[in-house]
Amino acid sequence: MPLTQAAPQSIDRIFSILGHLARERDGESLSELARRADAPKSSVVGLLTGMVDSGYLIRDVQGKYRLGPNMVALAISVVARQGLQDLARPVLQRLADQTGETSLIGTLASDADLVMYVDKVESANPVRYTVPLGERRELYASAVGKVLLAHMAADRCDTYLRNEKLRAFTPKTITSVRTLRQEISEIREAGLALTVDERVVGVSALAAPIHGEGGRVIAAIVIAGPSERMRTALKQHKASLRAAAKSLSLAMAGTTTH
Amino acid sequence: MPLTQAAPQSIDRIFSILGHLARERDGESLSELARRADAPKSSVVGLLTGMVDSGYLIRDVQGKYRLGPNMVALAISVVARQGLQDLARPVLQRLADQTGETSLIGTLASDADLVMYVDKVESANPVRYTVPLGERRELYASAVGKVLLAHMAADRCDTYLRNEKLRAFTPKTITSVRTLRQEISEIREAGLALTVDERVVGVSALAAPIHGEGGRVIAAIVIAGPSERMRTALKQHKASLRAAAKSLSLAMAGTTTH
DNA sequence: TTCAGGTGTTCGTATATACGTACAGAGGTC
DNA sequence: GACCTCTGTACGTATATACGAACACCTGAA
Numbered sequence: 001m002p003l004t005q006a007a008p009q010s011i012d013r014i015f016s017i018l019g020h021l022a023r024e025r026d027g028e029s030l031s032e033l034a035r036r037a038d039a040p041k042s043s044v045v046g047l048l049t050g051m052v053d054s055g056y057l058i059r060d061v062q063g064k065y066r067l068g069p070n071m072v073a074l075a076i077s078v079v080a081r082q083g084l085q086d087l088a089r090p091v092l093q094r095l096a097d098q099t100g101e102t103s104l105i106g107t108l109a110s111d112a113d114l115v116m117y118v119d120k121v122e123s124a125n126p127v128r129y130t131v132p133l134g135e136r137r138e139l140y141a142s143a144v145g146k147v148l149l150a151h152m153a154a155d156r157c158d159t160y161l162r163n164e165k166l167r168a169f170t171p172k173t174i175t176s177v178r179t180l181r182q183e184i185s186e187i188r189e190a191g192l193a194l195t196v197d198e199r200v201v202g203v204s205a206l207a208a209p210i211h212g213e214g215g216r217v218i219a220a221i222v223i224a225g226p227s228e229r230m231r232t233a234l235k236q237h238k239a240s241l242r243a244a245a246k247s248l249s250l251a252m253a254g255t256t257t258h
Numbered sequence: 259m260p261l262t263q264a265a266p267q268s269i270d271r272i273f274s275i276l277g278h279l280a281r282e283r284d285g286e287s288l289s290e291l292a293r294r295a296d297a298p299k300s301s302v303v304g305l306l307t308g309m310v311d312s313g314y315l316i317r318d319v320q321g322k323y324r325l326g327p328n329m330v331a332l333a334i335s336v337v338a339r340q341g342l343q344d345l346a347r348p349v350l351q352r353l354a355d356q357t358g359e360t361s362l363i364g365t366l367a368s369d370a371d372l373v374m375y376v377d378k379v380e381s382a383n384p385v386r387y388t389v390p391l392g393e394r395r396e397l398y399a400s401a402v403g404k405v406l407l408a409h410m411a412a413d414r415c416d417t418y419l420r421n422e423k424l425r426a427f428t429p430k431t432i433t434s435v436r437t438l439r440q441e442i443s444e445i446r447e448a449g450l451a452l453t454v455d456e457r458v459v460g461v462s463a464l465a466a467p468i469h470g471e472g473g474r475v476i477a478a479i480v481i482a483g484p485s486e487r488m489r490t491a492l493k494q495h496k497a498s499l500r501a502a503a504k505s506l507s508l509a510m511a512g513t514t515t516h
Numbered sequence: 517t518t519c520a521g522g523t524g525t526t527c528g529t530a531t532a533t534a535c536g537t538a539c540a541g542a543g544g545t546c
Numbered sequence: 547g548a549c550c551t552c553t554g555t556a557c558g559t560a561t562a563t564a565c566g567a568a569c570a571c572c573t574g575a576a
Contacts, residue, residue, distance in 0.1 A: 005557095007308025008533060009564090010268050015314060015332070022335040031523060040565050041524075050265025056273060063524080067336060074273070075336035076348050077280040082330055090331035215504050247338055263527095266563060267534090289553060298535050299554075321554080523572070533562070542553070 013037045013047055018071065021057070027064025084210070084219060085119050088248060091221070095244045096121040099237050101225035102129045103244075106144035106207070107218065108152075109136055113160050115145045118219075129203050129224040137199070140166055140180055141173050143207035144220040146193040150184045151209055151217035157184065172197040192238060193220075196227055204230035206237055208245035221245050271295045271305055276329065279315070285322025342468070342477060343377050346506060349479070353502045354379040357495050359483035360387045361502075364402035364465070365476065366410070367394055371418050373403045376477075387461050387482040395457065398424055398438055399431050401465035402478040404451040408442045409467055409475035415442065430455040450496060451478075454485055462488035464495055466503035479503050 016037040021028060028036075034044040048065055051057040055070035079087070088105050095103040104120040114136040122130050131137075139145030139160065149157050166175040174180045187193045193207045205224035212218035221244055223237060224230075230237065274295045279286060286294075292302040306323055309315040313328035337345070346363050353361040362378040372394040380388050389395075397403030397418065407415050424433040432438045445451045451465045463482035470476035479502055481495055482488075488495065 005304070005533070007304055007311060008268055010266055010533095011272065011305065011308035011314075012312055014269065014272060015312060015328070019332055019335075022332060029523075030525095042526080042566075043564050045524075046263070046265055046563075047269065050269040053265060054270060054273060056269075070273070071336060072340055073348070074277055074280060075333035076345075077277075078325060078329060078333035079337050087330065087334065089327060090334060247334065263563070268563095287553075300536075300556085301534050303554075304533075517576100519574105519576085521573090521575105523570100525570085526568085528566100530563100530565085531561105532564075533560100535558105535560080537558095538556090540553100540555085543551090545550085546548085 027066040092121040098240045101223045103223050141199040143193040143195045143205035144222050147207045147209050147220040150187040170201045208241050211249040285324040350379040356498045359481045361481050399457040401451040401453045401463035405465045405478040408445040428459045466499045469507040
C-alpha cells in the first residue's frame, strides 16, 4: 500500500464546529469553538471566517458564531433525502444510549395485519431484550401494534378486533375485545402505549407513533427491556421516547416526494 | 484593514460536494464531484477520503460517494434547532410552486391585535398578489387574521370583537359582529379560512393554522391570488395548504427544548 | 481604580496540503 | 483484439495554509 498523505485536518475541524453549533441553542465564541475543535484560535478563525463568508455560519452582534442559512438549507435537503430507516438510526442510537434499553422501529406489514420490526439498536446491558429484524408479530399483544391500531382508520381497526383471535401468550395478555378496545382508545388519547409481560413474561415495552406526510402514522418507535428495570425508570423513558418520536416525525414530515 | 489570508478553499469545496450529494438520489463519482467543485481530482480525493473516514460520506461498492450517517445525524440536529421562519422557507417555496400563487406566513403582532406578515414566496405568475413583509393588517378582514382569531383564547377573541371597529375596505368586508363571530366559529371547525375580495377587491386568500408546542396556534400559512384564479383551483389549493400546514406544525412540534 | 484572566486579531514563518503529471486499469466501440 | 476515452491512484514539488507569539482590548473581581 503506497504511503499517501493524511486527509486535511480542516475536515474534522469544520464538522466539529458544525456539530457543536447544532447542539447549542446559543452561539459560541471563537475561543470556545477552538477548544472544542482542539485547534489553535488563529487556525479556527480562518475556518470560521470562510464559513461565514459562504453563509454556512453567521456571526452575531456579540461576536458569537451560529449556524447560517446555507447550513440550514443544506440540512433540510439532506433530511428530505432520507427514508425512515436512515433517519431513524441516529435517533435509535441516542434513545438506546439515554435509556439503556433496546430501541426499535416497527411498522405495519404490507400484506397482513402484523407488526414488523425493521430496525433496532440493542441495549448495551448484558441483560437485554432483543427481537430479530424482519420478525412479524401480532398487533394486539405488542406496544407497537397497539400504537398502530390506535392510529389506523377506525373501520380497519374494528375489522381487526372483530376477526382477530386474541390468544394468550402469557397470563397478562389481554384477550377481551372490550378491554383491548378501551385500551386502544386510551392510547389514542395519551399517545404512548405500554405493555407489561403481555407478549413475553418479564418484558415491558413502551411505544410512540411516528407521523409521516399528512400526519398519518407510518411506524412506531419503541423501547423494550426487563419489566422491573423498565418500571423503575418509566417516567424518564416516556420523556425520552416522546422526544425521539417527535424528532423522527419532524424528519419524516420534511421528506415529501417532490 | 490589515491584509489577512483568504479562507482555505477546502471550505467551499466541502460544502459544494455535500450540497451536490444532498440533491442527487444516486451517488456520484470522484471525477463528477471534482468537476462540480471545479477542483483537481487529486485535491478532491483527499477531501472525499477524509469525509469517508469521518463518516460524513460513504463510498459504495461501485465507488460512488454518498452522504454518510454522520452527515444525516448532523442534518437532523440542525433541522431540530430551527425556528418557524427557517423551517417555513422551503415549505413556502414548494407551496408557491404547487399552487402558482403567492404563499405567506402571518403571525399575531406582539404589541397589537394585528396580523404581521413575516415571510413570503411570491408567485411566478406575472399577475400575482403580494404584500410587503412586516406589514401589519387588521385581523377581521384577512384569512390569516380569521385563523388567528379562531384559535386564540375565547375571551381574548370576544374582547377583540367587542372593541374593534369593523370598517369596510371593500363592499365584501364583513362589518357585522354577529356574522363575523359565526364565521370564526366555522373556521375553528373547518380548520381553513377563506376570504374573497374582503380586504382588497379581486383578491382571495386561503389560510391554515400552524401549531406549535402543546398544539397552540403560533402562525398561519396562507396562499393568496386573484379571486378568479383562486376560485377555479380552490379544492386543490385546500389540499396543498393543509399538507403544508401539517408539515410545518410537525416541524414546529419537533423543535422542543430537550 | 487596579489587576488578572480571557478574548479576538495580526503576521511572519514553518509545514501541511494542493496539484500537475503520469500511469494502470476499466469499459465501450469498431 | 485493438483502440479510445475516462476513471482513480500515486507522488514529487509548489504553494496555500496552519500556527505560535505577541498584543490591544474587555470584563469581572478585589
